[in-house]
Amino acid sequence: MDGFRDVADRIEVAALAGEFTDAGTMRDYDRFVALFTSDGVWRIPHVGIGFTGRAEIRAGIERLQGLWDYFVQTVHPGTVRIEGDTATGRAYTAEFGRMRDGAAHLNYAIYHDRYRRTADGWRFAARVYEVRYVDTTPLPGGPPGTEKAISLKDGL
Template sequence: MSDLQAIADRFEIEALRGEFTDAGMMRDYDRFASLFTEDGVVRIPDINAELVSREEIRAGVERLQGLWDYFVQTTHPGTIQLEGDTAVGRAYVSELGHRRDGSSQLNYSVYHDRYQRTPDGWKFAERVYEVRYLDTTPLAGSAPHAAGAPAKEPTENKSSTKGR
């Protein structure tokens, strides 16, 4: 494999991980499921969840996201080891959210990934979600608008721009 191909592969895998976070936060369940191979798997051992296939992944993520008033995930780059048309890697995650049942949480986690090159680009073959730290202390903040609702356009504060 050429150095340029390895760079391109790493870039595409990093973009795949970014798409995962964006699709989840934007509640775009079809796009979310499309990031996996047809027989892709999501495992979340802490809640004893295993979703196998794009159909199960789509339905499962929609059900899980439906539990949250708001949910914010930030993913940080980890490792990628290329092995031809497959790769393995890790991504580090911080999340916070408030559930519809009134509970909230802040956590730091790791995704343990297997990737597969497909005719449509790199896809997840498997994502295993490992929670490393969990804080269920009630969050002090709140979401400025309901989950899934479009954000309001910011209004300009004209008084703060006078005299500049």
């Protein structure tokens, strides 16, 4: 039975990164904050941002997402190490978009995570975002319906 529990824990913990990315990208703030423990921490040190607790995290994600005209983040599996009711891990991300002020942004980063098992399942106890590459060159494309968007008809 321990082997099954270990596999189930690993899958549940690894799934948190995908849920985080989906909830943030889709602006589902209730689901986003529910992924953290009640005393969870989310930090983005390179821009001096940090939030502690679900209320701060909720206000923070709403404020940050409000700065974007459009935003897409993708997540790639990293590592998970489970030790009883706690775990550590990493997830690799890429994100791009355009800010409401017209600035473009592309980065590649690593989330350094700590997890805790709760009555509601595994949750983030802490997420720290380490940017490894950033590019603010204007993006060549744009969302569908903009003058920069590529028409699929042109290629067919």
